[in-house]
Each structure stands twice: as structure tokens, then as C-alpha cells.
Amino acid sequence: MNNSPDTTNPGRRRFLQSTALGAAALPAAMLGGTASAKDAATGAIKLPPSILALQPVASQVVPITDDERRARLARAQELMGRLGMDAIYLDGGTTLDYYTGMRWWTSERLMGMVLPRSGDPVYVTPAFERSRALEQIRFGHDVRTWQENESPYAVVARVMRERHAGAGVLGIEEKVPFFRATGLAEAMPQAKLVPATPVTAGCRAIKSPAELALMQVACNATLALYKAIWQGLEPGMTQQHIGAWVEAGYARMGLRGDASINVGEFTAQPHGSREPQVIREGTPVMLDDGCYVEGYMSDLTRTFTLGRASDKMKRVFDIVRKAQRAALAAAHPGATMESVDAAARKVITDAGYGPGYTYFSHRLGHGIGMDMHEWYYLVQGNTRRIEAGMTFSDEPGIYIPGEFGVRLEDDMHVAADGARWFTPQSPSIEQPFG
Known part of the structure; x- marks a missing residue:
């Protein structure tokens, strides 16, 4: 979920830094059996059969091809031409x-790529990193280096002059740090620096069939893990139990992933709490986050109880479920992004949990792909129109302070005839996986 406005920072999610462990690398206490409160007290966290049954997904993964990447570069250059950019710079x-x-x-040392409006990319790298950069470069052979006592910004400026664009327009990708953009501006005082987002988002926001296939694998894996966790839960378990199961479960699938776990009244905080929490009969549990498959993310949330839920919990769950379906129905090519948020919010408000952000306290959703949060946002005020491939x-969620919260999250892709979820909607708070 993580509805912060940053489009590129996964925040509390640590996918790119976490390490996927093979089963052989896990502690012996995590390789079999079932978990209990006694296990937690002794520091030994065992895995239930449902986690042990998870299988590697490598056979389902088809990496993005170089041909597709060449088409992406060509598409970027086409957009640059339309938008009047002479080049874009990427960190x-x-x-x-x-x-x-x-x-x-990225680090304090500039290593990046200048993509001119036509022709091959130009790579700029510290001289001592040249050989490591060459190991990965597959498109173009122009690699410019700079020594530690030289300015890398002067190298980029030289590339622009060679392209007769020293006084032209350079698009800067939004993840480029401020100090880097400032250095580039000082090195090219006659040039105009503009956001490259219309180019980068113009490409990345529309997913290809190959990208959708990788996202499907990621979503399936996260859903399978959540189901395995639910099947193994017992009263008295803690966040530490579930966290260990998440790590081990993704490792068994050969993936990197994470999850936030919140219980009881802490589910009323959209991003939960770090306070110690214990799972008990009848208390709601909220699992959120996802995994990383060949560069592509999932982001799912399930809210459920261990055992019986109260009538109020069931009622709130059903309202959120209807709101989620309403948003799916509203998400089609040509619809404004704010209209999708409004469709879900109307269901929640009409059910007595309004107005506005009173109980549904965040936007409906965010773009997702290689970053868990990327362009564009389903939120009031965003009049951009949805396109097929997004x-x-x-x-949606309802959060009742001091009591509990319910959020249901599935990722969806928009086809020419409307939106579809990657994963089936959760049917009930007591039987979240049918």
C-alpha cells in the first residue's frame, strides 16, 4: 500500500536490498514443523506445512528481451522529438x-546515461568503473569516463555540445538527486533543463504483455504466500513469527519480498505500527506488501481473522469489498483517474463511513510496475485519462480508530474493454482465500 507521494522510493519496503535465501541457508528451526507461542519464547520459529509446500517459480519467469528494450529506447526518442527535448539524462x-x-x-559518483533524440545512448561512468559498466552495456558502445579529480558534469555537457545541443533542452529523470541536477545545470548554463517524466512515464506507464506476465507471476506468488500464512496461523503468534514465514516463504519460491503485519487495533492505522502485537482468536490481521520478480513488483493486502469475526468486522469487510469492485468497474480507457477513486469512495460514504477521507483516509491507488509506486495516482484532482496497458x-479501506481497519488490495491492469485484477478478490474476512 504505502501511499506516500514518492513515485520511486519503496519506503519501508526493502526488496532491492533483501537477500533471497535458499532453503539450505535457513536456520534448522525454520525448516519444518509448526509455530507456537512457546517457539517464539525460545527463539525457534518453525515453518508450517503450508509454507514448506511453496515451490520455486523460476520456470514461470520469462525475462524482458533486448528487442523489447530497443523498442523502449526508440519510443523514448519518439516522445523526445514530440516534446522538443534534445536528450534525456538517467542516473x-x-x-x-x-x-x-x-x-x-545511484551514489555520490555520477554514473548514468545520456539518451539523445536520435542515435545510440552515451554512458558516463567513473574511469575505475568502466570495465564493470561494460559488463552490462548492451545498447551502444560510447562510454565516457571521468577521473576522481574531474567533473562528470563537464563530460555530460561535452556530449550535449557534440550533439549540437549545448544550448538545447535536456530532460532530467526524476530520480536524479538534486545535487546532480544542480551540477548539470551549472555545467550547461545555456541549456534548458526540464523534467523527463513525460518521456519516462510515457513509456513505463503502459505495460507490454511481457511486463504484465512478470507482474502476474509476482502477484500469484504473493497471494500464495498470504494463503500459506493464513493456513498456518495459531493463537499467540507474533509479528516475528509471520515475518520469518514471509522471508522463508519467498525464499522457497526463489524470490525477494517483504510484508507488513498488523493485528487488532493496529489495523486501523493504514501503515500499522511497530508496537509488539499478538494474534488472538477473532482479531483482524492485515498483511500488506509484495515481491520482486525479474524487476517487477506486486502489492497486495489481505485482511482476515483467525476464527470468527464480529458482525461489525464482517459488515465493514463487505463494504470495502464492494468499493473495490466499484473501482474496478470504473477503471477503463478514457476514464479520469479521479473518477476511479470517486467510485470506491462513494460506496464507502454511502455506507456511513464518510465524508471524504474520514474513514477511507488515503487515495484509492497508485501505478505499479518496476517500482511499487509509480505513475499515475487514482486520487481526487487527477484528471489524467486512463489508457489501455496501465x-x-x-x-480501498475503512479504518476505525481504536477498533480495527479493513483494507483489500489487488493490482489491476487495464485492457481495451476494461480493467482486470491479477488476483481474485478476497471473498470474506473469515475465509479470505475461498
Whole structure:
């Protein structure tokens, strides 16, 4: 979920930093049996049969091809021409990965790519990193280096002059740090620096069939893990139990992932709490987050009880479920993004949990793909129109302070004839997986 406005920072999610462990690397206490409160007291967390039954997903994964990436570069250059940009600059990060397949993360040292309006990319790298960069470069062969006592911004400026664009328009990708953009501006005082988002989002917001297939694998894996967790739950378990199961379950599937776990009254806080929490009969449990499959993310939330739920919990769950369906029905090509939020919010308000953000305290959803949060947002005030190929989270919620909250989140993709979820909607708070 994580409805912060940052489109590129996964925040509390640690996918790119977490390590996927093989089963052989897990502690012996995590390789069999079932968990109990006694296990937690001794520090030994065992895995239930449902987690042990999870299988690797590698056979389902088809990586993005170089041909597709070449088409992405060409599409970017087409958009640059329409928008009057002479080039765009990308730092290491997800967008560089999207266009080139390079996995290079930004630091204080400039390593990035200049993509001119026509022709091959130009890469700028510290001289001592040249050989490592060449290991990953697959499109173009122009690699410019800079020594530690030299300005990398002067190198980028030189590339622009060579393209007769020293006084032209350079698009800056939004993940580029402020100090980097400032350095580029100082090195090119005659140039105009503009946001490259219309180009980068113009490409990345529309998913190809290959991208949708990878997102489908990620969503299926997260749903399978959540179901395995629910099947293994016992009273007295803690967040630490579930956290260990999440790590082990994704590892058994060969993936990297994470989850936030919140129980009882803490489910009334959309992002929960770090306070210690214990699962008991009849208390709601909220699982949120997802995993990372060949560069693509899932983001799912399930709210359920262990045993019987109260009538109020059931009623609130049903309202949220109807709101989620209303949003799916409203998400079609040509619809404004705010109208999808409004469709879900109307259901919740009409049921007595309004007005506005009183109980449904965040936007309906966000774009999703290589970043868990990316363009665009399903929120009031966003009049941008939905296009076929876009993907979003659909995550309405009702949060009652001091009592409990319910959020249901499935990712959806928009086809020419309307939106579809990647995963089936949760049917009930007591039987969340049917």
C-alpha cells in the first residue's frame, strides 16, 4: 500500500536490498514443523506445512528481451522529438534498468546515461568503473569516463555540445538527486533543463504483455504466500513469527519480498505500527506488501481473522469489498483517474463511513510496475485519462480508530474493454482465500 507521494522510493519496503535465501541457508528451526507461542519464547520459529509446500517459480519467469528494450529506447526518442527535448539524462536506478537492463544504483559518483533524440545512448561512468559498466552495456558502445579529480558534469555537457545541443533542452529523470541536477545545470548554463517524466512515464506507464506476465507471476506468488500464512496461523503468534514465514516463504519460491503485519487495533492505522502485537482468536490481521520478480513488483493486502469475526468486522469487510469492485468497474480507457477513486469512495460514504477521507483516509491507488509506486495516482484532482496497458493498485479501506481497519488490495491492469485484477478478490474476512 504505502501511499506516500514518492513515485520511486519503496519506503519501508526493502526488496532491492533483501537477500533471497535458499532453503539450505535457513536456520534448522525454520525448516519444518509448526509455530507456537512457546517457539517464539525460545527463539525457534518453525515453518508450517503450508509454507514448506511453496515451490520455486523460476520456470514461470520469462525475462524482458533486448528487442523489447530497443523498442523502449526508440519510443523514448519518439516522445523526445514530440516534446522538443534534445536528450534525456538517467542516473542509475529503475528507469535505467527499464531501458537498458543495467542494474546500477545511484551514489555520490555520477554514473548514468545520456539518451539523445536520435542515435545510440552515451554512458558516463567513473574511469575505475568502466570495465564493470561494460559488463552490462548492451545498447551502444560510447562510454565516457571521468577521473576522481574531474567533473562528470563537464563530460555530460561535452556530449550535449557534440550533439549540437549545448544550448538545447535536456530532460532530467526524476530520480536524479538534486545535487546532480544542480551540477548539470551549472555545467550547461545555456541549456534548458526540464523534467523527463513525460518521456519516462510515457513509456513505463503502459505495460507490454511481457511486463504484465512478470507482474502476474509476482502477484500469484504473493497471494500464495498470504494463503500459506493464513493456513498456518495459531493463537499467540507474533509479528516475528509471520515475518520469518514471509522471508522463508519467498525464499522457497526463489524470490525477494517483504510484508507488513498488523493485528487488532493496529489495523486501523493504514501503515500499522511497530508496537509488539499478538494474534488472538477473532482479531483482524492485515498483511500488506509484495515481491520482486525479474524487476517487477506486486502489492497486495489481505485482511482476515483467525476464527470468527464480529458482525461489525464482517459488515465493514463487505463494504470495502464492494468499493473495490466499484473501482474496478470504473477503471477503463478514457476514464479520469479521479473518477476511479470517486467510485470506491462513494460506496464507502454511502455506507456511513464518510465524508471524504474520514474513514477511507488515503487515495484509492497508485501505478505499479518496476517500482511499487509509480505513475499515475487514482486520487481526487487527477484528471489524467486512463489508457489501455496501465496498471494500478486497487486498495480501498475503512479504518476505525481504536477498533480495527479493513483494507483489500489487488493490482489491476487495464485492457481495451476494461480493467482486470491479477488476483481474485478476497471473498470474506473469515475465509479470505475461498
